[in-house]
Amino acid sequence: MGDPWLSAYDAALRVARKAGAVIRDAGEKEIKVCTKSSTVDLVTKTDERVEKIIIGALREQFPDHCFIGEESVAKGEPCNLTDKPTWIIDPVDGTTNFVHGFPFVAVSIAFAVNKELEFGVVYSCLENKMYRGRNGKGAFCDDEKIEVSDVKDIHKSIIISEHGTDRSCEKVEKIFSTMKKILCIPVHGLRGSGTAATNMCLVACGAVEAFFEIGIHCWDIAAGAVIVKEAGGVLLDVNGGPFDLMSRRMVSANNMVIAERIIKEIEIFPADRDDAPIKKITKFCKK
Numbered sequence: 001m002g003d004p005w006l007s008a009y010d011a012a013l014r015v016a017r018k019a020g021a022v023i024r025d026a027g028e029k030e031i032k033v034c035t036k037s038s039t040v041d042l043v044t045k046t047d048e049r050v051e052k053i054i055i056g057a058l059r060e061q062f063p064d065h066c067f068i069g070e071e072s073v074a075k076g077e078p079c080n081l082t083d084k085p086t087w088i089i090d091p092v093d094g095t096t097n098f099v100h101g102f103p104f105v106a107v108s109i110a111f112a113v114n115k116e117l118e119f120g121v122v123y124s125c126l127e128n129k130m131y132r133g134r135n136g137k138g139a140f141c142d143d144e145k146i147e148v149s150d151v152k153d154i155h156k157s158i159i160i161s162e163h164g165t166d167r168s169c170e171k172v173e174k175i176f177s178t179m180k181k182i183l184c185i186p187v188h189g190l191r192g193s194g195t196a197a198t199n200m201c202l203v204a205c206g207a208v209e210a211f212f213e214i215g216i217h218c219w220d221i222a223a224g225a226v227i228v229k230e231a232g233g234v235l236l237d238v239n240g241g242p243f244d245l246m247s248r249r250m251v252s253a254n255n256m257v258i259a260e261r262i263i264k265e266i267e268i269f270p271a272d273r274d275d276a277p278i279k280k281i282t283k284f285c286k287k
């Protein structure tokens with residue numbers, strides 16, 4: 001048999017580039033901002049429009065496939081990963097960055113079959129960098145093959161984490177307590193681009209040693225997970241167990257030594273799974 005998912009992969013690359021161009025254009029104009037799960041969980045017309053463009057194009061070519069998209073789920077569509085060919089899409093990863101003109105915004109498109117991720121595409125559209133990875137076929141940034149860093153000494157590492165959009169003080173305290181402990185190991189630095197998809201690509205190309213977060217969603221990390229794995233990295237749960245795409249928690253790292261060292265410091269807090277019963281999120285827009 002030939003390559004069954006090559007046309008899907010090509011379609012993902014094409015539509016990611018198109019979506020990125022729409023985001024770039026929209027960023028030049030006035031952006032109307034609404035909020036979702038909290039007053040700092042932002043959404044714009046561009047998020048919704050770009051998701052429609054991506055899903056519309058892919059559905060036309062692959063009418064039998066399933067789709068999980070950030071904005072569709074926010075509107076109450078299910079977020080269940082089945083064995084069917086399924087696209088997992090974040091149209092604008094880093095919406096807060098997009099709204100503020102902070103220059104890291106990514107289109108994230110992943111594809112899974114039998115619950116296994118087959119490929120992932122992350123288009124960092126303001127930098128114009130196309131990251132991509134296919135199961136068993138390596139990871140690339142544009143035409144260059146990428147690999148994770150070979151650092152094993154945590155003291156020589158840069159670690160990324162983010163604080164997300166849930167600002168309950170208890171969670172924020174745990175997040176900053178973890179960050180403080182990691183900083184005091186000490187590591188060379190702590191960073192965060194504001195987009196989980198881009199953060200994972202930074203692990204994949206060796207710019208940082210690890211990225212971890214609790215609270216992220218499957219659409220933030222599905223494409224990045226393939227890219228990290230194909231670049232030679234590892235994915236784990238924050239408790240050291242196996243990575244679970246729907247669990248809303250993840251450690252991605254260049255190797256197990258770094259991953260396990262970070263895991264020792266992570267203060268875990270609960271996050272509802274992505275595949276928990278549906279909750280439609282009410283959107284608020286200022287008149």
Ligand SMILES: Nc1ncnc2c1ncn2[C@@H]1O[C@H](CO)[C@@H](O)[C@H]1OP(=O)(O)O
Nearest residue numbers: 093094095162164165166195196215216
């Ligand atoms: N509640 C949450 N907690 C943590 N991260 C979240 C989150 N909701 C979204 N994210 C994602 O995590 C990164 C920043 O923490 C972004 O990729 C952001 O994606 P978004 O821009 O698509 O919402």
Ligand SMILES: [Mg+2]
Nearest residue numbers: 090093094220
């Ligand atoms: Mg996102």
